[in-house]
Amino acid sequence: MRLWGRVTIRRRMLCLWLLLLGFALVTLALLDLFNRDRNHSHQKPGPPRRPLQRFPSPPDLEVIVDSRDPALELGLARLKSLQEDQLLFVPSTQGTKSPPQRKGSYKVLLPGANRSITAQAPLTHGELGKPVRLHLVGLKRDLELAAFQKYGFNEAVSERISLRRGLPEARHPGCLGEQYTKSLPSASVVICFHDEAWSTLLRTVHSVLDTAPRQFLQEVLLVDDLSQHGHLKSVLSEYVSHLDGVRLIRSTKRLGVGGCRTLGAARAAGEVLVFMDSHCECQKGWLEPLLQRVAQDRTRVVAPIMDVIDWQTFQYNATQWPVRGVFDWRLNFYWESNPQLQDKDPDLDTKPVQSPALGGEVVAIDRHFFQSVGTYDPGMLLWGLEQIELSIRVWSCGGSMEVVPCSRVAHLVHHHLPYHFPDQELLQRNKIRIADAWMDAYRKIFYRRDTLAHFIRQSESPNIAERLRLKRSLGCRNFHWYLTTVYPQLYIPQDRPGLSGELYNVGTGSCANYMPGQGLQGGPMTTAPCSGTGSQHCGLNFEGEVRWGPMGALCLDAKIERVVLSPCPTHQPTPSRLQWKFIKLSGQLVHQQSQLCLEAVKEGGLPQSKAREVYTHTDTGDLFLRPCTHHPRQQWHFEQLVAPKDA
Ligand code: UDP
Numbered sequence: 001m002r003l004w005g006r007v008t009i010r011r012r013m014l015c016l017w018l019l020l021l022g023f024a025l026v027t028l029a030l031l032d033l034f035n036r037d038r039n040h041s042h043q044k045p046g047p048p049r050r051p052l053q054r055f056p057s058p059p060d061l062e063v064i065v066d067s068r069d070p071a072l073e074l075g076l077a078r079l080k081s082l083q084e085d086q087l088l089f090v091p092s093t094q095g096t097k098s099p100p101q102r103k104g105s106y107k108v109l110l111p112g113a114n115r116s117i118t119a120q121a122p123l124t125h126g127e128l129g130k131p132v133r134l135h136l137v138g139l140k141r142d143l144e145l146a147a148f149q150k151y152g153f154n155e156a157v158s159e160r161i162s163l164r165r166g167l168p169e170a171r172h173p174g175c176l177g178e179q180y181t182k183s184l185p186s187a188s189v190v191i192c193f194h195d196e197a198w199s200t201l202l203r204t205v206h207s208v209l210d211t212a213p214r215q216f217l218q219e220v221l222l223v224d225d226l227s228q229h230g231h232l233k234s235v236l237s238e239y240v241s242h243l244d245g246v247r248l249i250r251s252t253k254r255l256g257v258g259g260c261r262t263l264g265a266a267r268a269a270g271e272v273l274v275f276m277d278s279h280c281e282c283q284k285g286w287l288e289p290l291l292q293r294v295a296q297d298r299t300r301v302v303a304p305i306m307d308v309i310d311w312q313t314f315q316y317n318a319t320q321w322p323v324r325g326v327f328d329w330r331l332n333f334y335w336e337s338n339p340q341l342q343d344k345d346p347d348l349d350t351k352p353v354q355s356p357a358l359g360g361e362v363v364a365i366d367r368h369f370f371q372s373v374g375t376y377d378p379g380m381l382l383w384g385l386e387q388i389e390l391s392i393r394v395w396s397c398g399g400s401m402e403v404v405p406c407s408r409v410a411h412l413v414h415h416h417l418p419y420h421f422p423d424q425e426l427l428q429r430n431k432i433r434i435a436d437a438w439m440d441a442y443r444k445i446f447y448r449r450d451t452l453a454h455f456i457r458q459s460e461s462p463n464i465a466e467r468l469r470l471k472r473s474l475g476c477r478n479f480h481w482y483l484t485t486v487y488p489q490l491y492i493p494q495d496r497p498g499l500s501g502e503l504y505n506v507g508t509g510s511c512a513n514y515m516p517g518q519g520l521q522g523g524p525m526t527t528a529p530c531s532g533t534g535s536q537h538c539g540l541n542f543e544g545e546v547r548w549g550p551m552g553a554l555c556l557d558a559k560i561e562r563v564v565l566s567p568c569p570t571h572q573p574t575p576s577r578l579q580w581k582f583i584k585l586s587g588q589l590v591h592q593q594s595q596l597c598l599e600a601v602k603e604g605g606l607p608q609s610k611a612r613e614v615y616t617h618t619d620t621g622d623l624f625l626r627p628c629t630h631h632p633r634q635q636w637h638f639e640q641l642v643a644p645k646d647a
């Protein structure tokens with residue numbers, strides 16, 4: 001009995017233990033649930049709620065794009081439809097590791113792994129909130145530097161600035177009272193991006209939403225050009241799906257700037273396309289003046305004044321008006337401030353100004369005109385020059401371009417390009433397409449100033465048959481017409497054999513040189529190793545001017561005995577101060593006003609005291625005017641790098 005009694009006690013104890021264990025487990029589970037709820041309400045990092053469950057498949061979120069669209073003649077292979085998350089594992093072509101992902105949740109760890117971005121609850125248009133919270137745990141300076149390397153701007157500063165900051169008023173007072181009709185055409189703002197930083201991309205989107213009147217804004221169309229960065233995948237889709245009027249489409253092939261914009265254009269529904277870089281901020285009232293100009297003439301392509309966001313401080317800098325887009329003979333684009341224009345026309349403050357070219361940062365164009373004039377050139381590689389090609393084509397084929405001063409948009413100008421290109425000669429190849437398709441015989445002037453392009457062109461021909469067909473079918477005018485009618489300010493070099501090319505000095509074995517970046521007003525000339533690239537090209541013309549550089553707008557000049565560059569005269573006879581005579585037999589270049597000769601002075605060739613005075617940079621020497629002798633340092637050759645018959 002005692003034995004039976006002991007067994008019964010043990011059984012009871014066991015039941016009690018089991019009961020206690022069960023109770024403990026239930027308590028733990030309840031605590032966990034409670035804690036999770038608390039975590040949510042305090043919005044601590046961790047998997048956020050999945051708003052998609054509450055808003056089943058938002059209608060304006062297109063996950064992926066394929067190229068079966070007949071409007072797209074991009075020559076792409078047929079693309080299979082992918083699930084978005086499959087895109088998470090596109091291998092990087094840049095040798096950088098893809099950020100670690102946690103599939104199925106919205107937490108994305110950025111490289112460096114000590115900070116995280118958490119997507120938050122839905123944000124609707126017009127709703128102010130802090131949609132993305134950043135948890136910066138011990139963000140070190142080297143991380144900031146890494147981000148700077150990665151993006152070409154100070155991303156850490158950008159992240160600290162509100163996604164919806166306002167800009168100080170920079171428009172001319174005359175713009176503020178302007179009235180626009182209620183019947184302006186609708187706009188699709190097409191924003192292509194490739195590996196854009198979160199803060200700059202979303203600031204662009206919010207800026208458009210906050211400044212564009214809803215009745216004129218058909219949509220903001222985000223086009224992902226096969227980005228690799230994790231934050232641009234599910235987190236972005238999620239975020240965008242809650243922004244009213246914003247659509248996101250993704251390309252499964254890297255298209256480059258032009259191709260990506262053409263893709264966006266094919267999917268856009270607005271009457272006017274506004275192509276915008278993915279790091280812009282719009283000034284109040286920027287859209288209406290652009291739409292009005294396009295509505296008045298559907299072949300007019302327009303751009304706002306491009307203000308500048310500083311890559312380091314993110315400070316907003318208003319650009320001086322008047323400004324227009326130009327390019328030089330190496331096919332480099334510039335925004336050129338031109339205060340002289342204003343002297344001629346005091347009403348110019350609020351009046352649009354025609355522009356030989358427009359930059360690509362923000363450009364508005366009628367959707368049908370964009371298609372009929374041949375979209376962006378699908379043969380252009382990844383990045384660069386697409387805006388110059390579009391500009392020459394628009395003007396030559398019946399359209400026009402202008403900058404509209406009552407519209408201002410700020411663009412973040414990068415410190416350096418954030419992309420690594422697989423093709424080192426990519427820019428040259430894009431330039432070759434422009435030269436061969438649009439510049440007729442004037443292309444020789446380009447090839448002499450870009451010898452790398454010249455040598456590439458000698459071994460391969462661009463495939464421009466389609467573009468030439470387009471040019472014929474549209475009845476486009478030739479480049480001579482463009483130069484004389486649209487862009488008469490561009491100096492047309494004479495490039496006489498023996499009187500143009502690199503200016504080679506026999507005594508020093510170096511070439512006349514000008515440090516780029518000294519500005520349009522000129523500065524001291526130096527000598528440096530001959531580059532052979534065409535960057536040191538200059539030429540003596542019939543007027544006796546030695547015109548320097550790819551614009552040909554700077555002239556060899558003398559300040560006392562120092563040889564410098566200064567702006568060449570426009571519409572005026574050349575003063576003798578800027579006139580030179582080349583004596584082929586002796587190789588002397590004689591300054592006409594002083595009758596002194598151009599001499600290369602090697603570093604160390606001057607007495608110490610003098611050397612310190614004049615040497616401001618680390619080049620191999622400087623240029624001076626000296627009494628003429630037959631010393632080899634006064635002997636010069638104009639060396640043409642591209643033989644006249646080749647160009
Ligand atoms: N971009 C793109 N695909 C590329 C390269 C660039 O979609 O292969 C986008 C980029 O994110 C930006 C726009 O095209 O929104 C223009 O590029 P970027 O700003 O680098 O040109 P920049 O302003 O320096 O001329």
Ligand code: MN
Binds near residue numbers: 277279361
């Ligand atoms: Mn840009």
